[in-house]
Amino acid sequence: MDTLMYINENRVRELLDWDKVFEVTEKAMEAVARNRAIQNARSVTDLNQSNLLFVMPGRLNDNDNGALGCKIVSYFPQNTNLPPLMANIVLMDDATGALQAVIAATEITAWRTAAASAVATKYLHNENNKILAIIGAGAQAKIHAVCLSYFFKFEEVRVWNRNEERAMKLVAELNDDGKSKCRFTACGSVQSCVADADVLVTTTGADDTLLKLEWLKQDVHINAVGVSLNCREIDDEVYKASNVYIDHWEGARDELKHLLDIGIQFKGQIGDLICGSIKPPSEKSITIFESLGMAVEDCAMARMIYDLHVEKSNVTDKRVVK
Ligand SMILES: NC(=O)C1=CN([C@@H]2O[C@H](COP(=O)(O)OP(=O)(O)OC[C@H]3O[C@@H](n4cnc5c(N)ncnc54)[C@H](OP(=O)(O)O)[C@@H]3O)[C@@H](O)[C@H]2O)C=CC1
Ligand SMILES: O=C([O-])C1=[NH+]CCC1
Incomplete structure (x- = not known):
């Protein structure tokens, strides 16, 4: 047979x-x-x-x-x-x-998505990474907490979730695990979670806006991982104030039309930064890696x-x- x-x-x-x-x-x-x-x-x-x-x-x-x-x-x-x-x-x-x-x-899928965020963070925000904020407490949130605390020296990893109990359960699990030296904490609001964060990960794919520009550090790096047909978890004003990078043009033209429609011009692919054909922003600015995931x-x-x-x-x- x-x-x-x-x-x-x-x-x-x-x-x-x-x-x-x-x-x-x-x-x-x-x-x-x-x-x-x-x-x-x-x-x-x-x-x-x-x-x-x-x-x-x-x-x-x-x-x-x-x-x-x-x-x-x-x-x-x-x-x-x-x-x-x-x-x-x-x-x-x-x-x-x-x-x-x-x-x-x-x-x-979980591991390579978190690794892609780690690669983007390496090329866009590889220093003074003390606070990581994660929005969501599902599979992607957990793997990003593990992966980014493995590759960067965060002192604190904060998690906010719509269902707060789930965020508390996740941070308890990560603290008990003891593999990372950093502290994992659950937050009661998105604003308190992202305040002073150096790196941020959004993992909800939510149709409604969760993240506001005025809550963010001026040079925060955001790995925007949530993908859905109507994903709007980050406010348009944040995109407008940021340098936005993508993983691949073919996917971005198809699935990120809502960003093109509000006038966002993508700076390039993370691979272009790796090759050195484009450079990271020279001025202090918010950077976003808009991660769709690639075949x-x-x-x-x-x-x-x-x-x-x-x-x-x-x-x-x-x-x-x-
Ligand atoms: N970029 C990439 O390469 C990849 C992206 N993804 C995307 O990542 C996202 C998360 O995937 P995964 O972690 O596996 O999914 P899970 O279902 O495990 O987790 C989803 C999380 O999003 C939260 N959430 C869902 N809807 C909302 C909402 N409307 N408002 C606030 N929070 C919300 C959930 O909160 P609660 O606990 O309260 O329900 C939960 O914390 C998806 O959008 C998926 O498409 C997935 C794989 C690869
Ligand atoms: O790249 C991927 O595998 C996915 N991105 C969004 C959901 C699944």
Whole structure:
């Protein structure tokens, strides 16, 4: 009988490591700027009741780590027993297009999204990072707290959530974990959460505005991670006062029309900063990384997980169908 190589979430979790994930994500972002990546704007299907289906095909052209894949993501925000966001990647042979494996990608999506924010923060705000503020307390909020406190020397990580109990539960979990030296605290209002923050992450995808310009430090860096069809979690005035960067033009033209419509001109892709073809702002200013998430980040992650899995399990027959 034919056997499909499926690498499940538990196995993926065993193979994930922040330094490797950062390196792979940074290279994928750079590849976009160097025209070594093929990806279109993804397809986003509105399934009603806020449920969405994202289909994200891409190819990373790289002699050593080339990858061809397609991620399928379902986002059902009302899920309680299952995660609201679940994903799988179909990985194919880069040279022939033949199927290699199906890889569980819920953890991959969380880790590479947080790593992309870490890369953006490295290029846009890599000093005096004392206070991190996170808006939301779901999967992305948690992974950003873990990832950004791993890569930067924050003294305090603050969390605000619509449901305050959930924020308190998250910070208790992060403090108990003891892996990070910083203090995790829950805040009762968005304003108190973001006051004096050096770096901020928005993870709600909310249709209504949560973040006001007058509450922010003049040079705060914002990783805007929440994505939804009507996402407005950051006030237009904040965008108008900021230097805004994106991950890829194809996605931005399609999914960030609401920002183009109010006259926001994107400064460039994070990959352009990595390549040095553009420079970060020379004057003190608010910077925003408008993170949509890219298929080629997923391709790069899938390739990494597949190679590690094959290497560590002594898999001799790499064919998916045996
Ligand atoms: N940029 C990227 O690459 C990626 C972006 N995303 C996006 O990130 C966002 C979060 O995903 P994930 O963490 O997995 O989702 P979760 O469902 O785990 O968390 C969602 C969070 O947003 C809060 N929230 C939802 N709606 C509102 C609202 N109207 N006002 C205030 N808070 C709200 C929830 O609060 P409460 O607890 O009160 O319900 C919860 O804290 C989504 O928009 C998703 O599309 C996801 C993956 C990758
Ligand atoms: O990049 C990604 O996987 C996603 N971005 C928004 C929801 C899923």
